[in-house]
Amino acid sequence: MQSAARRNPGARITKVGVRVGELAGIDVDALQFGFECLVKDTEWEPLVLEVESVPRRQRCPKCGNEFRMTDYDPQCPKCGEFATHCISGEELDIAFMEVDE
């Protein structure tokens, strides 16, 4: 954020967007709480954290089907294959910022 602010002097960052996968081990409430504490009484205030949750998705190597995995059930709903691969849900990314110029 600081390097982005330095690159755009005069601009004000109003929002930070993060992407958090289901398997990232992040509690979104705790992240929000920590973020608020970090920003409080600093020049970044007021700054909003927007969290986009990414569900766990699997791809079936047999039939190519992609599906949302629920209840830890990896079985492909189309062809019944069990050994499907995780294709999303491990993200922990800073995705975007919103800036007032």
Add this chain to the structure above:
Amino acid sequence: MSRVEVEKKVLNENQILAEQLRERYRQGGILCVNLISAPGSGKTLLLEKTLERMDKGMRVAVLTGDLQTENDAQRLAKFGFPVKQIVTGGTCHLDARMVEKHLADWNLEDLDLLIVENVGNLVCPSSYDLGEDAKIVLLSTTEGEDKPLKYPSIFFKSELMILTKIDLLPYVPFKAEAAKENARRVHPQMEILDVSSTTGEGLDAWMTWLTARQRKAKEKPKLVSA
């Protein structure tokens, strides 16, 4: 108002370091395993039994992480293999930089096997790649059999689960089959071993797993990855 795309991975720096460590292990033909469990599941005792049984020709080194004390390093040092304690001071997991720093005085060419004992925690260690070939998760029979469902991330990322303290099965309500079923729901391809470090049951299978994996690491062609 305008939107600026950033697309930066929060753990990117750790990932870069971990990949460098992985490449160093690969070039040296070293197997690195990362042992993870809740506190008190028996990581250190399993390691003691492992080092006790280890072929003395195998060049093993151990890094062991804890918030405080050198106790584990002292327990493990008596087997004659090099051991270093990583005292995190309060951090609940090891990261790639801590591993790199503590490896600095060891010549990796003199090693066949590096065992990293992570800080007792099922949550954060699952997010930090240490450059290991395999994460190994321990679950003990004094815990809940639904732990793989409560902490799916680490069970999903581990290649092997070791069910420890199986000598206590007659005395505790733990249902081993239910625990394994839960683990396989989260990670169908995961290997599972039953072990009691106290009676020695299952230790042979564990040693076989470890030495077979080590042989595989040794045999890998030492090509620079593309």
